[in-house]
Each structure stands twice: as C-alpha cells, then as structure tokens.
Amino acid sequence: MAFVTSFPPRRVTAKPGQIAAVALIGLFLAIFLIIPAGTVIYTAFTEKGTGALTFVNFLDFFATDLFRRSFFNSVYVAGMSVVWATLIALPLAVLTTRFDFRGSMVIQTLGFVPLIMPPFVGAVAMQLLFGRNGTVNLLLNDWFGVRIPFMEGLNGVIFVQSLHYFPFILINLSTSLRNIDRSMEEAAQNLGSSGFRLFRRIVFPLSMPGYLAGASLVFVKVFDDLATPLLLNVKDMLAPQAYLRVTSVGLTDPMGYVISVILIIVSIFAMWLSAVAMRGKDYSTVQRGGGGLMRRSLSRGESIVAYGVVGFILLLVLSPHIGLLLLSFATVWSYSPLPDDFTMVHYARVFDESSVYIKNTLIYASLAGLIDVVIGGAIAYLVLRTKVVGRRWLDWAATSALAIPGVVLGIGYLRTFYGVTLPDGTPLATLWVMVVLALAIRRLPYALRACYAALQQVSESLEEAAENLGATKQRTIRRIVLPLMTGGLLAGFVTSFSTAAVELSATLMLIQSNSDAPIAYGIYVFMQSPAGRGPGAALGVIAVIMVALCTLLSHYVIERRQKAIGSAK
Structure with a gap:
C-alpha cells in the first residue's frame, strides 16, 4: 500500500x-x-x-530636418564624449592601478572632483579659457598664429561633457583593474606577451565590465543633458528641443512629448546594449579575491613621462573649477588671457x-x-x-x-x-x-x-x-x-x-x-x-x-x- x-x-x-x-x-x-x-x-x-x-507624430519628427539633425547630433555628442572621456580616464586608471605610482590616491581623489560641479556651471568658464578668444587660443595665436576650435558648436558640448563625466569611467575601470586575477597576467607573460600587447589582449578585455558600466553612464548622462547645450547656445540637440517646444509652443504641442519618448528609448537602449555586450562572456577570477594586477616600478624616464601626462590631464579636468574661481573674482575678463582685475x-x-x-x-x-x-x-x-x-x-x-x-x-x-x-x-x-x-x-x-x-x-x-x-x-x-x-x-x-x-x-x-x-x-x-x-x-x-x-x-x-x-x- x-x-x-x-x-x-x-x-x-x-x-x-x-x-x-x-x-x-x-x-x-x-x-x-x-x-x-x-x-x-x-x-x-x-x-x-x-x-x-x-504614429503620425513620430513620422512628423523624422520628416523634420531640425529634429533629425538634433537626434543625430545628440547621439554624436554622447558617443564622442564617451571616446574623449575614455582617453582622459584610461591613463589615470592604468597608472594608478598597474604601477607603483606615488600619489595615486591623490590622483584618484582629484579625478573625482569634476563630479561635484555640474557641467553647465563650468561651461561659461570653459569658454573664457578655451573659447575662440579665450586664454588658450589667445596665447596660441600670439605664439604660433593658430586658433583651435575647442568650444565651437558641438565641439564645446563634447569638451565640457567629457571633462565632467569621465570620472564615471575612471571609478569603474579602476575597480575592474584592481579585481583582475593576477594569474591571468602571469600566464600571458609566460606565453611571451608583454607591454602594450599584454594590456590590449589581456588586461583591458578583462576590465571590460567596469569600463562598459562607466561608458554607458557617460553616454546616458550626456545624451539627456539639457543645461550645457543651452548655455553654450547649441539648440539643435534633443533635450534642448524638448524644452524649447514645451516652453515656446506649449504643453499641447506633441513634438515635445515625442522627443521625450525618444530620450527615454535611447537611454534604455544604451544601458541594455552595455548589458548585452557582456552576455555569454566570463570575466570571473580563478584565485580567491582576484589577487589584483601586478604592480611594477617605473624607471626614471618613465616616471617623468607618467607624471607629465597625469599633470596635464589633471590640469585639464580641473580647468573648469579654476576658470570658475577666476571668473567669480574678475572685474572684466574679455579678450585677455587673465582677468583685468579682481573684486x-x-x-x-x-x-x-x-x-x-x-x-x-x-x-x-x-x-x-x-x-x-x-x-x-x-x-x-x-x-x-x-x-x-x-x-x-x-x-x-x-x-x-x-x-x-x-x-x-x-x-x-x-x-x-x-x-x-x-x-x-x-x-x-x-x-x-x-x-x-x-x-x-x-x-x-x-x-x-x-x-x-x-x-x-x-x-x-x-x-x-x-x-x-x-x-x-x-x-x-x-x-x-x-x-x-x-x-x-x-x-x-x-x-x-x-x-x-x-x-x-x-x-x-x-x-x-x-x-x-x-x-x-x-x-x-x-x-x-x-x-x-x-x-x-x-x-x-x-x-x-x-x-x-x-x-x-x-x-x-x-x-x-x-x-x-x-x-x-
């Protein structure tokens, strides 16, 4: 039974x-x-x-030249901001995690400072420093007879956003580099890989989860930003267009809402894409705790180059704060490298x-x-x-x-x-x-x-x-x-x-x-x-x-x- x-x-x-x-x-x-x-x-x-x-509203959106241009400009600015933010963050992350680099904690801390100031606050100061008649271009024109369009149109938005949001990549990439299993690097070196090849084929791919997490944040933040383009008088981007449609045409205008939906869709798509890029790949460590990357000492010549690179990057990323501080005390600052007087x-x-x-x-x-x-x-x-x-x-x-x-x-x-x-x-x-x-x-x-x-x-x-x-x-x-x-x-x-x-x-x-x-x-x-x-x-x-x-x-x-x-x- x-x-x-x-x-x-x-x-x-x-x-x-x-x-x-x-x-x-x-x-x-x-x-x-x-x-x-x-x-x-x-x-x-x-x-x-x-x-x-x-669906007529969306058809009207893509049939309008201004809106199409705004869409592609927003994608372009966000994408290029990720590229330039990577070029800023990558040297700092590698030097402070991969080498015995004196002052690495100070560098990491200073690298975080840009996030405490929103990009639109430093945008005007950046114009005074890097604009067509700003400090840098006035000096370049006096010394070499050239001007570089740092802050012209979309370039200005990309420049300001890259300097502000690169800490997202720096923080996440540095964490990933610290967690890479040391045995992976040792195995690659035993097989003859070293230098840039080792970094390109082993180290950077293993840190990809952290990098993509930071890069996707940078893309979304820049794509959705409203204030920086407005302050730089760049209006042919999606967020400024959404604001201008609602404030100038009114709440009954459907285009402001269409642009808003596109902003949401692209933001979700960017975060989803970063997750899909990691799907099916294994980045786990073999050792308990990961072991961390091997740190090596820099030669005297390498140290000079490394500190020169780091000093230049930190001066660049802190330039909005320097410019803002100078502007806050300036009496007149126009067509001159520095303010005429302070008050x-x-x-x-x-x-x-x-x-x-x-x-x-x-x-x-x-x-x-x-x-x-x-x-x-x-x-x-x-x-x-x-x-x-x-x-x-x-x-x-x-x-x-x-x-x-x-x-x-x-x-x-x-x-x-x-x-x-x-x-x-x-x-x-x-x-x-x-x-x-x-x-x-x-x-x-x-x-x-x-x-x-x-x-x-x-x-x-x-x-x-x-x-x-x-x-x-x-x-x-x-x-x-x-x-x-x-x-x-x-x-x-x-x-x-x-x-x-x-x-x-x-x-x-x-x-x-x-x-x-x-x-x-x-x-x-x-x-x-x-x-x-x-x-x-x-x-x-x-x-x-x-x-x-x-x-x-x-x-x-x-x-x-x-x-x-x-x-x-």
Whole structure:
C-alpha cells in the first residue's frame, strides 16, 4: 500500500504594516513617477485635437530636418564624449592601478572632483579659457598664429561633457583593474606577451565590465543633458528641443512629448546594449579575491613621462573649477588671457540679492534627500527582510527613474499636474513642493542602492537575537537595524543631496518665479548675460563648496561610525 502525503501550499504571509508600506510607496511612485512618465508616452502617441492613437507624430519628427539633425547630433555628442572621456580616464586608471605610482590616491581623489560641479556651471568658464578668444587660443595665436576650435558648436558640448563625466569611467575601470586575477597576467607573460600587447589582449578585455558600466553612464548622462547645450547656445540637440517646444509652443504641442519618448528609448537602449555586450562572456577570477594586477616600478624616464601626462590631464579636468574661481573674482575678463582685475563685489551681490537661491537649495535638497532615504530604506527592508507580495515591483519601479531624463520628468509633471488646482486656483505643478518631489524621484535610485547595500551587511541573526530577547519588530529596527545602517543611510542622503543641489533639467521646467528658485536655476539665469557671469560664477563656487563640504562631512561621520563599531566589537 502506498501512502501519499500531501502538503498544503506554502503561503507567503505579510504583516499589515508591511502591506501598508508597500501600498503607500507604490502609490507615491505611481503618482510622481509612473503616471507622469506614462502621460508623456501616451501623449506622444495621440493625435492633437482628437486624442486618437497614432504614429503620425513620430513620422512628423523624422520628416523634420531640425529634429533629425538634433537626434543625430545628440547621439554624436554622447558617443564622442564617451571616446574623449575614455582617453582622459584610461591613463589615470592604468597608472594608478598597474604601477607603483606615488600619489595615486591623490590622483584618484582629484579625478573625482569634476563630479561635484555640474557641467553647465563650468561651461561659461570653459569658454573664457578655451573659447575662440579665450586664454588658450589667445596665447596660441600670439605664439604660433593658430586658433583651435575647442568650444565651437558641438565641439564645446563634447569638451565640457567629457571633462565632467569621465570620472564615471575612471571609478569603474579602476575597480575592474584592481579585481583582475593576477594569474591571468602571469600566464600571458609566460606565453611571451608583454607591454602594450599584454594590456590590449589581456588586461583591458578583462576590465571590460567596469569600463562598459562607466561608458554607458557617460553616454546616458550626456545624451539627456539639457543645461550645457543651452548655455553654450547649441539648440539643435534633443533635450534642448524638448524644452524649447514645451516652453515656446506649449504643453499641447506633441513634438515635445515625442522627443521625450525618444530620450527615454535611447537611454534604455544604451544601458541594455552595455548589458548585452557582456552576455555569454566570463570575466570571473580563478584565485580567491582576484589577487589584483601586478604592480611594477617605473624607471626614471618613465616616471617623468607618467607624471607629465597625469599633470596635464589633471590640469585639464580641473580647468573648469579654476576658470570658475577666476571668473567669480574678475572685474572684466574679455579678450585677455587673465582677468583685468579682481573684486569681491560678485559675492557681495550674491549674498545680498540672491541668498534666497541658497536657502531654497538647502531646503529642497535636504527634503529630497530625506524622502529618498526614507523610501529607499523602506524598499530595501521590504525586499531583503520580508516576503510581502509586490516588493520586487517597488524596487524595479524606483530604479526605472534612472531611465527618465530630468526634462522628461519636468514635462510629465507639467502635463499631469498643471490642470490640478488648489481651491484658490493655483495649479499644483507651480508649487515649490513639486520641485522637491521631482528631485527626490530623480535621485531615488542612488539612495536605494546605498540603503540596499547597507542592509545586506546587517546580519539577520542580530535581529533574530533581539526578537528572541523580547524586542518587538519596531524596536529591533529602531535599536539594531537603523544604527547599523547609518553609514549607508548617510551615503544615500549625501548622494541625493549633493546631486539634487545642482539639478537643473527638471527644475528649469517647473520653476515659475525667482522666489522659489534653487541655486542651479539662479546660476543659469545669471549666466545668460555677460553682466551676470561674475555673480553666476560666485553662485557656482558656492554650490561647489556646498556639495564638497557635504561630501567631506559624510566621509567624516562614516569613518567615526566605523571606528565606534570597531571599538564596540
């Protein structure tokens, strides 16, 4: 006789609080991310006037010479920015990871500095340094009788974007180079490979995951950027065209929405393509821990060349900061290698007339960072510590914000919330709180990943031990989980704060008055006229200092926290 034992199907149980958390977060993401983005996409496929679904808008887009040219210009600028960013990052990454190079940590740190200043802030300063009548070309013309079109048209956008975004490649490529298995290199050397051939055939291919991760980020960031082309007066690119169509023609014009959809599609395609390029290839190490690349010493002649190359690159990538600082103190800087004289009047004007920009930035960026940490931490906890249905969808929905450019989100907010009014008739889209929400949505993926990584390092056994001793779930989270996640939570807050503080794309779409404007908007307004460039540069310096201090403070707090935890152990 056979006995058949049947077991009831396993049920995934969830507490009411967890279900409520999923519902509230899902509602937040639906209202402020999915619906605005979906509205943009839906409008792009509807016929103006009738509302019928159609592909005519996209046919009109590709039938218009301006839009076709804008599309190819955007792809060209993004692609060439990746090329030049690679040429800047590759020597720094190789020299600091492959050789015994004194000062490698300082070089890596200085290589990260460009990211704390948005590209549009340094664009005007770059014109004064590298423009047709800038410092470099004036000197070249005096010495050799030549001028180089560094900042002419699309070249200027590529130049500025390459100098700003190359750290994405530097950081990811350096990490990959450090993790390459030493035995791979030794095996290649035993077979007679060395020098550039070894690097080209073995080392660089093994570091390809890190390189492609950085390169895809550079491509997407440049492709979606709005402010830099506008400040350089380059309007035949997709993001500026989307902004100009909505602001000049109006919210009913379908072309702005069509361009927005194309921006989203190309962004997703670029990230997908980088993932496909890695599919089916093995980059894993053989040794435990990888072993790292063998470092070799440089000869005296090689050291001179290496330090010369590194010095030139660092001078180049820090030139926007140098130019911005000089401009902020300059009385007059025109048709001369350096300013005629220096003054503090621009800073006095900023603190006297434009302190509202600084105050608004601190409020908006702090609120956005707080929202991101709360929601990111909640999603991370729901994904890693619960079995509640829908938790993975929250993760995917929040991460999808990476593929939504700021200008698209701004257009979506205007289209979705402008018709929703308060009792006094004020459109919801014109309130300053919408700027905060847009900034929070844009930076949520960064905070989410930081919270996710922090919670993964907290052992569940600690929570189980606390609950076995009688602690409630809420008390365990408050007394055990959150203190151990402090570093990750702070990292997520700082990342959101520092990037939200200088966000312009979404802000430019939503700000209706100067009284509600943050510092990025103020810089953009000042930089529109020659008379305002000095105060604009002063605001830019303040923004850079603000972000830098926030970053340094976070590192200090994290280090103290780690030391305290180490001492407790």
